[in-house]
Amino acid sequence: MRAVNHWDHWIEEELGRMAEQDLTRELRVVTESAQPVCLHEGKSLLNLSSNNYLGLAGHPQLADAIRQAIERGAGAGAPSSRLIVGHEEETARLESELANWQESEATLVFGNGYMANLGVLSSLLGRGDAVFSDRFNHASIVDGIRLSGATHYRYRHRDVDHLETHLKKADQKGIGRKVIVTDAVFSMDGDLAPLQEIVYLKERYGAALFVDEAHSVGVIGAQGRGLAHELGIAEQVDLHMGTFSKAFGVYGAYVAGRREWIRYLIHTARSFIYTTALSPVIISAIRRSLQLVQQGDLLRQDLARKCLYFREELSQCGFRLTHSMTPIIPIVLGESSTTLQFSRRLVECGILAVAIRPPTVLRGEARVRFSLMASHRDGDVQEAIRKIGQIGHECKVIT
Ligand SMILES: Cc1ncc(COP(=O)(O)O)c(C=O)c1O
Incomplete structure (x- = not known):
C-alpha cells in the first residue's frame, strides 16, 4: 500500500473539517435535468433548483438547431481559439444579432460567464486602479478582481451611500481609474441592484x-x-455581461458595449484569447435560443405570475424570505445543519432544492434556494408549497 503523504493527510483533514461543519457537498446523478421534473435514483423530483428559467434547455427547437448545424457540417468542436483559425459565419451573425437585441455597438462571445467576468475585469483594471463591488457579487466577479490586482472596495449589499463613501476615499487617494461592478440580479438572494443610483454615482x-x-x-x-x-439606463452602462447558460438554456456568454471597448477586450481579455472558441453547434443553438428569448414575453409573464404566487404563499407560511423580485426565491434558515436537513427532507418528498451554505453565503445565513421555471405546472407548484410548509413545521423553522 502507498504511504500516506503529507498532502493526502492534509486533504483528509480539510474534508473532515468541512463535514464537521455540515459543509460537505455531493455531486448527484440526474436524468432529464432540462425538464421541470427530473429523475434521481429512479425517483421523480420537481426541479426547483434550475437556472433554466424559461424552460428553453429542453426546447425541441434547440435540438433542431443542433441537428441542422451537424447536417451542415459544423464540427462538434471549434478548431482553435478565435484569434488563430477564426470563426464561422454563424458566430459573426450571432454577435451582430446580440448587438441588435442589446442595442449596443458590438458584442463579444466568451466561453462562459465566469470567463467573461474574469476577462473583462482583468483587462480593464490593474495595480493602482480601484474597483467597487457589491459584497454579494458573484464569485466570478470576485475572482476577476483578484486577478486584476486592483484595490478592491467592497460596499455593503445594495448600499449606495457606502459605495459613495468608497468612491470619495479613492478620489482622496488620487486614484483615477475606477470601475463599479455589480450583479443586476443577485444570485443567492434574487434581489435587484439599485442600478439607477449606481449610474448617478458612476457619472458623478x-x-x-x-x-x-x-x-x-x-x-x-x-x-x-x-x-x-428595463430601467432605461442601458446606454449609461459601459459593459454588460449576459450568460447563455441560464434563461437561454444553452452555454456560453457575451459582453456588450461600445465598439472600441469590445475591440480592446479582443486584444487583452486573456480568458477570451487563450482558450478554444465555443463549439459551432452550441453557437447555432444559442442563435435559435436568442429568437425564442426575444419572442418570450408571454413566457416571462407566466413565470412572473408563478413567482409572485410562490413568494406570497411561502411568506404566509411564515418563512423568512429575501427581497427577491425574480425567479430566485430563497428561504433563509440560518444554520447549515438545519438547511441541510431541510433540503434532504425536500428530496425525500420529491423536491429538488439545494442547501446553500457558507462560503457561498454568510455564516448564519444558510438557505434553501428555490428557482422557478416557466414550464413548471401550477398544480406541481401548489403541491410543492404544501410540502415545503409541512417540512418547515417538522424542522421547527416555522410555527
Ligand atoms: C451572477 C452570475 N455571474 C456569472 C455567472 C457565471 O456564468 P456561467 O455559468 O455562464 O459561467 C453566474 C452563474 O454561474 C452567476 O450567477
Whole structure:
C-alpha cells in the first residue's frame, strides 16, 4: 500500500473539517435535468433548483438547431481559439444579432460567464486602479478582481451611500481609474441592484460601470433584454455581461458595449484569447435560443405570475424570505445543519432544492434556494408549497 503523504493527510483533514461543519457537498446523478421534473435514483423530483428559467434547455427547437448545424457540417468542436483559425459565419451573425437585441455597438462571445467576468475585469483594471463591488457579487466577479490586482472596495449589499463613501476615499487617494461592478440580479438572494443610483454615482465620480446580467437577461424586460434596459439606463452602462447558460438554456456568454471597448477586450481579455472558441453547434443553438428569448414575453409573464404566487404563499407560511423580485426565491434558515436537513427532507418528498451554505453565503445565513421555471405546472407548484410548509413545521423553522 502507498504511504500516506503529507498532502493526502492534509486533504483528509480539510474534508473532515468541512463535514464537521455540515459543509460537505455531493455531486448527484440526474436524468432529464432540462425538464421541470427530473429523475434521481429512479425517483421523480420537481426541479426547483434550475437556472433554466424559461424552460428553453429542453426546447425541441434547440435540438433542431443542433441537428441542422451537424447536417451542415459544423464540427462538434471549434478548431482553435478565435484569434488563430477564426470563426464561422454563424458566430459573426450571432454577435451582430446580440448587438441588435442589446442595442449596443458590438458584442463579444466568451466561453462562459465566469470567463467573461474574469476577462473583462482583468483587462480593464490593474495595480493602482480601484474597483467597487457589491459584497454579494458573484464569485466570478470576485475572482476577476483578484486577478486584476486592483484595490478592491467592497460596499455593503445594495448600499449606495457606502459605495459613495468608497468612491470619495479613492478620489482622496488620487486614484483615477475606477470601475463599479455589480450583479443586476443577485444570485443567492434574487434581489435587484439599485442600478439607477449606481449610474448617478458612476457619472458623478467618473467611473466605468460593468453590469453582470446573468440572471436578468431572458427574464426581465421586453424581449428579455435585462434590467438595465428595463430601467432605461442601458446606454449609461459601459459593459454588460449576459450568460447563455441560464434563461437561454444553452452555454456560453457575451459582453456588450461600445465598439472600441469590445475591440480592446479582443486584444487583452486573456480568458477570451487563450482558450478554444465555443463549439459551432452550441453557437447555432444559442442563435435559435436568442429568437425564442426575444419572442418570450408571454413566457416571462407566466413565470412572473408563478413567482409572485410562490413568494406570497411561502411568506404566509411564515418563512423568512429575501427581497427577491425574480425567479430566485430563497428561504433563509440560518444554520447549515438545519438547511441541510431541510433540503434532504425536500428530496425525500420529491423536491429538488439545494442547501446553500457558507462560503457561498454568510455564516448564519444558510438557505434553501428555490428557482422557478416557466414550464413548471401550477398544480406541481401548489403541491410543492404544501410540502415545503409541512417540512418547515417538522424542522421547527416555522410555527
Ligand atoms: C451572477 C452570475 N455571474 C456569472 C455567472 C457565471 O456564468 P456561467 O455559468 O455562464 O459561467 C453566474 C452563474 O454561474 C452567476 O450567477
